[in-house]
Amino acid sequence: KAGVTQTPRYLIKTRGQQVTLSCSPISGHRSVSWYQQTPGQGLQFLFEYFSETQRNKGNFPGRFSGRQFSNSRSEMNVSTLELGDSALYLCASSLAPSGPTGELFFGEGSRLTVL
C-alpha cells in the first residue's frame, strides 16, 4: 500500500513569490493535515481537511491556505513568501476522522527554501 506522497520534495523560491505544495494521502484516508517544521519551533499545525472541508486551522496568517479535492488529495499554498517561511512542510493523512485511532501517517515532506 502506497504511503503519503508529497511533491515536490525540494524547492527554492524568492521572497514575494507564491508556492503550491501537493499531498496524496494513503488510499482510503479522508483526513489530511499539514504541519510546518522548523528547527526553532518544531512542528506547528497549519490546517486539517476532511471530505473537502477545512475542519481545523492553526495560528498562521492568511497567506497560508489549502484545499482538498474529491479524491482526498490536498494542496497547500503560501503567497507572498517571506524568509521565515523556509521550512519542511509535512502532510499527514488519517483513516479515522478523529478519536483514539486517529493515528497520523506522514509523508517525507516538501522542503521549501526562501531566498
Add this chain to the structure above:
Amino acid sequence: AQSVTQLGSHVSVSEGALVLLRCNYSSSVPPYLFWYVQYPNQGLQLLLKYTSAATLVKGINGFEAEFKKSETSFHLTKPSAHMSDAAEYFCAVSDEITGNQFYFGTGTSLTVIP
C-alpha cells in the same frame, strides 16, 4: 489547551545503554499520546500510541512508554540502545476535541555512542 514538553533537546547514550526520553503533557481532557521518530530527510514514523487502554504501551523497535496520569508524563524507554536508534524523537498529544490536530513537542535528538 493541549501542550507537550520534552525535557532535553539532545540526549546521548552509549550503545547497549538504557534510553530514556522524557515527555510531559498538558491536557484538560483525557489525552491520546504518541511518540514519533524522524530520521534525516524523512517524515515522521509512529513508534507507539496511548489511547486510554493499557498504561504501558509497547511499540516498534523495542521501545515502550508508560502513561502516568498523576505525573502527566509519557516517557519513552528502550532497555538497550542500538546505533540505528539515532534519530529525532517527537512526543505528541491530541484528544477527542482536537481530533487530528496534534500538538507536538520540540523534539529530542538521540545520539548513540559506539
